[in-house]
């Protein structure tokens with residue numbers, strides 16, 4: 257089987273990139289390890305900056321229907337103390353604030369939209385290894401205990417950052433992850449019903465050795481998500497007589513923040529604690545020397561205190577799609593031009609590296625009790641500082657340009673392709689499909705057209 261682009265991971269970054277490439281007529285396969293809908297460690301606050309992009313992807317209306325209340329205020333909480341500030345607005349319309357959107361809703365919607373655009377989805381399936389070089393990759397994919405190979409000109413790494421990615425070539429061992437360190441940040445999440453939270457207010461929690469967030473979303477469900485240093489988790493587990501890590505973390509959060517104790521006083525656990533990590537905050541671009549195009553967390557991860565990870569996933573995928581589509585003839589060939597990847601890396605850094613820096617500064621402050629104690633009285637005097645920091649962190653600004661009437665550029669004809677001259681709908685090229693193309697497995701979340709039938713045989 258052969259495709260123009262294989263996308264590793266069907267999260268927000270992978271689905272967005274796949275959708276745009278497929279819309280422009282590329283043959284695209286997305287390989288996603290997990291069946292959807294799946295729970296995911298995430299605070300689930302999606303910044304207002306993403307609405308134009310989500311509309312252009314064709315999922316905005318459905319997301320608005322299923323999202324929680326608009327988030328207009330942020331409250332920083334430390335011990336018994338708290339400071340509130342307005343969240344920055346994007347313009348003045350009804351979409352000026354971010355909303356809470358459950359990952360069980362967002363991720364399947366985006367992936368189903370990619371399928372409607374023509375992408376093939378293998379799910380659950382895992383990319384184990386990527387061999388070859390740009391222009392001629394071969395990916396080893398396992399699904400249901402069987403292994404198969406997919407050839408692709410372009411491979412997009414959208415596998416996030418919390419698991420080791422696929423190995424790169426036959427001889428090389430799976431890229432080593434650093435050994436566990438005391439300062440590693442482990443991530444946790446749980447949801448609750450019947451909390452005492454006010455709609456529209458996002459709580460940012462400073463914990464000694466960690467930080468977190470708490471917010472009321474759709475259907476009266478509150479999400480609490482946090483990151484805690486490994487040594488703090490271990491200490492809490494020892495103190496709590498070997499409780500599971502997530503339960504011990506719940507103790508840390510309750511112990512550190514009066515606001516959480518108040519909010520959860522009469523609450524019931526809705527879905528239990530799940531964990532992920534360690535996180536890998538920082539820039540992972542441009543290359544690991546493997547020629548893969550990285551988007552989302554795989555390209556770079558901001559400390560989640562800023563709640564910008566999903567924005568970066570969506571917007572970096574959009575950015576990459578712009579670069580690939582604008583330079584299709586230079587990347588869909590035997591010897592792709594490395595200048596395109598350098599240009600993408602440069603554009604990525606310019607747009608997203610500042611968010612990563614701001615998030616790191618805020619995270620390190622929130623994790624240190626002495627800094628929190630010094631900063632809170634000042635923030636109480638000048639609460640707008642929090643608004644300014646949130647704005648600088650990208651909350652109200654989309655890093656990519658989304659044309660009003662979003663029309664995808666078409667893929668240039670390839671001389672070796674007999675279908676290259678065939679007239680195309682909406683400027684997209686109608687490429688004949690390889691009969692062996694993977695068939696998407698319908699997922700429980702997809703109640704619409706079966707995925708397998710989304711592309712003509």
Ligand SMILES: Cc1cc2nc3c(=O)[nH]c(=O)nc-3n(C[C@H](O)[C@H](O)[C@H](O)COP(=O)(O)OP(=O)(O)OC[C@H]3O[C@@H](n4cnc5c(N)ncnc54)[C@H](O)[C@@H]3O)c2cc1C
Nearest residue numbers: 265267268269289299300301383415416552553560565566
């Ligand atoms: C505690 C916490 C709170 C957060 N809160 C927020 C928030 O409020 N707002 C916000 O915007 N962001 C938040 N984030 C960040 C956000 O969750 C991530 O940045 C976002 O999920 C990144 O999207 P992605 O598509 O790059 O990767 P992911 O969402 O991680 O998707 C990657 C996908 O790839 C799949 N995959 C992995 N390896 C393979 C493989 N080999 N083969 C096939 N598939 C594979 C995985 O199953 C996964 O579905 C938070 C993060 C944490 C840890």
